[in-house]
Amino acid sequence: MTEAAREAAEARNPFERSLGESNLFPLMSESISVFQMNLGRVCNLSCRHCHVGAGPGRTEAMDASIVDECLRVIKRQRYPTLDITGGAPEMNANYRRLVETASSFGINIKTRTNLTILTKDGYTDLPEFFARNRVEVVASLPYFSSETTDRQRGGGVFASSIEALRALNSVGYGVEGSGLKLFLVYNPCGAFLPPPEKSIEADFRRELKKRHGVSFTGLFTITNMPVGRFLEFLNVSGNFIGYMERLKSSYNPEAAVNVMCRNTISVAWDGSLYDCDFNQMLGLKCGGPPDHIRDFDHERLSVRRIVTGAHCYGCTAGAGSSCAGAVAR
């Protein structure tokens, strides 16, 4: 290594040094197979770990013109997967039109839900709406007990989530043979890494069936990212240094190869483009290519350099983490 190269390496952030040691620096995108839209920060819940900082008091919401721009891009590029998130995306005024239009393109649509919104007035017909449009449902449920779930997401959330899961099961979601997929998302209730995905999935399957008669297709584990409210929790509770050391010491090169940002583009409520939802919350826009949906350039975005920081250790720790769960063994 030349002196100049050594100096450049030392100037990198620690995550970039880890990437360099795995021959992955600079981290580049490989393609775009997931088009993720964050419809905004409005939500009926204010979860303690939320990296978005979403809640009922937020007003940021994707408007019709940005939704139209996104639909134009999706229609033109025919990306295999549209991943819709928030906040509670269902609360966006353009949500149903987005789903119905994208559904007509014949692509796979994933909608992320906090479940509880499906029990509120004006939203209880959504399970049928999802089924009609063959939408894949990805539902947050941090644990199979009310104590842990409510501690993270608020009082009464677990009971409401079970009510929503039953409604989804009743239209066929998570029921074998229906073709309607219902995935649950586990995240740790605190400053520790998630357990092995298959192991905790077996616990959820057994306990939710036994205690509540609920079934589901599969479960994803997601690592809490040191961003947003979870970062506030880490700082206030004195866990920040220990958690970051845990993430860093658990760096897994196999997970780094498979990080989701390498095949995802993330669109914010205002149309700005990011490598992932976490960079979105940190205000780290795509570097290099045009960074707004109005100027979307598939060719350049497909081979862009990913913007990274210390928070990226959250996606490469242990079995790794992505919006679709673990990415390595």
Place this chain on the structure above:
Amino acid sequence: METYYNPEDLKKFSTISEGAPHLWKKFSEWYGAVFAEGALTEREKALIALAVAHAVQCPYCIDAYTQACLEKGSNKDQMTEAVHVAAAIKGGAALVHGVQMKNAADKVGM
């Protein structure tokens, strides 16, 4: 305030290799093998370790295996029951030695 136990010292565990690196190497390899998935799962082994940590009252081990149990998928109810198992054995061990007390008392008594 200075104390005999400092959480930062846990990170220095491997410095005990200084002076006898060959023994540390053997210990590390054996330790890793012990906690790997086998006839027992990694989750079960972490729960056993947590219970033993309480029995031997090692604050480093309690810290490390609380984290390990959570990361292997155990919850606080299960971990609390594991600690009760350790406590029951410790308590039972003390109590069962009462038989020796009785034997000794009977021997010297009239």
